[in-house]
Amino acid sequence: PGLRRLDLNLSGRLDDYSDFGTSANPKIGLLWEPVEGFKLRSSYSESFAPPALGRAFSTSRTGQVLPYQFILDLFGLEAPDPALAGLDYMQVLGTSGDLKPETSQTFTAGFDGTIRRGRHDWSLSASWYDIRFEDRLGTTPVPGGLLDFYAPNIAWDDPSAFPEGSVIFYPDRDEIDRLVGTFQRPVGLFMGASLDTIGIINNVNVVRNLARTETSGIDVQLEYEIRLSWGDVNASLNLNHVLEFSQQASVSTPAVTTLDTYLNPVDLQLRGRLGWQKGGWRAGLILNHSDSYTVDLTEDAARIDAWTTADLTVSRAFAPSSASWIRSAELSLSILNLFDEAPPATPSDGVYGLAGYDPTNASPLERYVGLEFRSSF
Numbered sequence: 001p002g003l004r005r006l007d008l009n010l011s012g013r014l015d016d017y018s019d020f021g022t023s024a025n026p027k028i029g030l031l032w033e034p035v036e037g038f039k040l041r042s043s044y045s046e047s048f049a050p051p052a053l054g055r056a057f058s059t060s061r062t063g064q065v066l067p068y069q070f071i072l073d074l075f076g077l078e079a080p081d082p083a084l085a086g087l088d089y090m091q092v093l094g095t096s097g098d099l100k101p102e103t104s105q106t107f108t109a110g111f112d113g114t115i116r117r118g119r120h121d122w123s124l125s126a127s128w129y130d131i132r133f134e135d136r137l138g139t140t141p142v143p144g145g146l147l148d149f150y151a152p153n154i155a156w157d158d159p160s161a162f163p164e165g166s167v168i169f170y171p172d173r174d175e176i177d178r179l180v181g182t183f184q185r186p187v188g189l190f191m192g193a194s195l196d197t198i199g200i201i202n203n204v205n206v207v208r209n210l211a212r213t214e215t216s217g218i219d220v221q222l223e224y225e226i227r228l229s230w231g232d233v234n235a236s237l238n239l240n241h242v243l244e245f246s247q248q249a250s251v252s253t254p255a256v257t258t259l260d261t262y263l264n265p266v267d268l269q270l271r272g273r274l275g276w277q278k279g280g281w282r283a284g285l286i287l288n289h290s291d292s293y294t295v296d297l298t299e300d301a302a303r304i305d306a307w308t309t310a311d312l313t314v315s316r317a318f319a320p321s322s323a324s325w326i327r328s329a330e331l332s333l334s335i336l337n338l339f340d341e342a343p344p345a346t347p348s349d350g351v352y353g354l355a356g357y358d359p360t361n362a363s364p365l366e367r368y369v370g371l372e373f374r375s376s377f
Helices: 068-075 082-086 148-157 173-180
Strands: 005-017 021-035 037-048 062-067 086-092 102-118 120-134 167-170 198-202 212-228 231-248 270-278 282-289 309-319 328-336 368-376
Touching: 005 037, 005 082, 005 086, 062 068, 068 082, 068 086, 068 231, 148 167, 148 198, 173 198
Parallel strands: 086 198
Antiparallel strands: 005 021, 021 037, 037 102, 062 086, 102 120, 120 212, 167 198, 212 231, 231 270, 270 282, 282 309, 309 328, 328 368
16 A cells, blocks of 8 residues: 555666767656556756767857947947947857866656546646756856846946956957957958957857756646547646746856846746547647746846747548558648747847847747648558
8 A cells, every 4th residue: 555656767878978078977766656546756867968069169259349339329338437438349259169068967856647537537747847057058147137238337347247258358459369369250340340449358148168057947737638429629738837047157156047038948838738539630729828028137127028829730640541552641731820929029139130039938930831741651
């Protein structure tokens, strides 16, 4: 009694990379089923991932130089030092040349429950997760979830807010030349800016290894199915609620919360589905919802609306054909973003090449219709 099932899973992975060394990572899983239809589970795992080829051997590192006054006017800022307003501003873009592998530790705990009563089937699953990354690739987080253009003002008031060298004030020409010598693409000079009059070098937007990234949250999945004379009807609801998402650029800088800000994860996402199946016919209507959030975490931050879209799928599976060269076939129609909902509008950001939407939490694609024929031979 109370021990219908008990599973212990032990596994491990050994990686060996010529450029990034060797790493051994374990995984431990435990599942306990005290009574039929109810399971408790938990797991702990570690992971190791070298930088992707496109990052490790990136050739896109470069910089662009603009009049600093243009940046100040664009974002409604004041120069941290009035003397900087008449100088130029260099924004460094691309990937750092000394990347290290990413590692992580993941802990999960949850339960699965099922109930079957006649024609009715219910199931509920919930999981809590906590993931801690070390050396995860990313750009240096800016306090308050602000864009990197705000970094000079923050660094001037509090140099400890960023790792050393993230924002450089009044660099000399030798320092500029050494930096430009590491670029793989020519420097872009805009609006009459020059390498001779640079007052600020901003390295915050360079992709590098961050000291630590932490995230935790809850996943919930609810499913229901009923068998009727005119077909089986099923419905499901999946919820993901992110409780924490913070990044720490280096061990000497504070952790920065970036949850619910522009280009970062949203705290709540929902996905609901209503389906029907009878014989070879299947149909499903899916609703996707992403919660509203703000551009940054300041008091006057602009709000970005929630986004809800619908997808529709219809398919027909055919019985095995009498032809010897074909066993079965299926024809399916899918319509993504059924009602052609545009992504929520956001402030445009020229440095990222964006035009009014957040690619982390939305898509600019309009209604998409796909027709697929699939067969087994």
